[in-house]
Amino acid sequence: VQLVESGGGLVQPGGSLRLSCAASGITVHNYYLIWVRQAPGKGLEWVSVIYGGGGTSSAVSVKGRFTISRDTSKNTLSLQMSSLRVDDTAVYYCAASVTTLGAFDVWGQGTMVTVSS
Amino acid sequence: IVMTQTPLSSPVTLGQPASISCRSSQSLLDGDGNTFLSWLQQRPGQPPRLLIYKISNRFSGVPDRFSGSGAGTDFTLKISRVEAEDVGIYYCTQATQFPYTFGQGTKLEIK
Secondary structure (H helix, E strand, O other), X not given: OEEEEEOOEEEOOOOOEEEEEEEEOOOHHHOEEEEEEEOOOOOEEEEEEEOOOOOEEEOOOOOOOEEEEEEOOOOEEEEEXXXXXXXXXXXXXXXXXXXXXXXXXXXXXXXXXXXXX | OOEXXXXXXXXXXXXXXXXXXXXXXXXXXXXXXXXXXXXXXEOOOOOXXXXXXXXXXXXXXXXXXXXXXXXXXXXXXXXXXXXXXXXXXXXXXXXXXXXXXXXXXXXXXXX
């Protein structure tokens, strides 16, 4: 099982970016997946979750700005980010709960998002 | 739910034990009797890695020198004999209630 993130980069404040997380070895439709971020030199912060049934939830700090979704045909998890702020600068990881209930046992390598003018 | 870890830094001699505490601001026991408290390890420059789930279950491939314990609001990660490869930051995290939360992280370093 492998998760590979892409789509990070440099964006200006107020801009948009779409992150992708390509899954292999699992079908994204069947598991619950999350996005977690880590600002430079800081700890981990949960961003959004999508359940096997399709329900979603997001942290207050990103609600209304970030949207988590999945594309079954591409077997990919996505995070659409808009109205980006400087404090959204972070490495963004996707993770999946594959064999453990209530824990995330597969993690991607992360993709860096830098919000700066 | 706020997760509070102590200590934030732990210098340990190789071969000696280490212990990290994690306290949650409310009980992590859900209505079905599950406690979704897990421990992650993040080595320098690496993504997080799952060590322990549901308080005390070691994930596949995790050495048996790692163990987890606790209940309700108080949890502990123990390393029986620290090895050089254990250097990194350890996080407790809860998935019992939204929003999921992490502890601040405990940096384990070799003395």
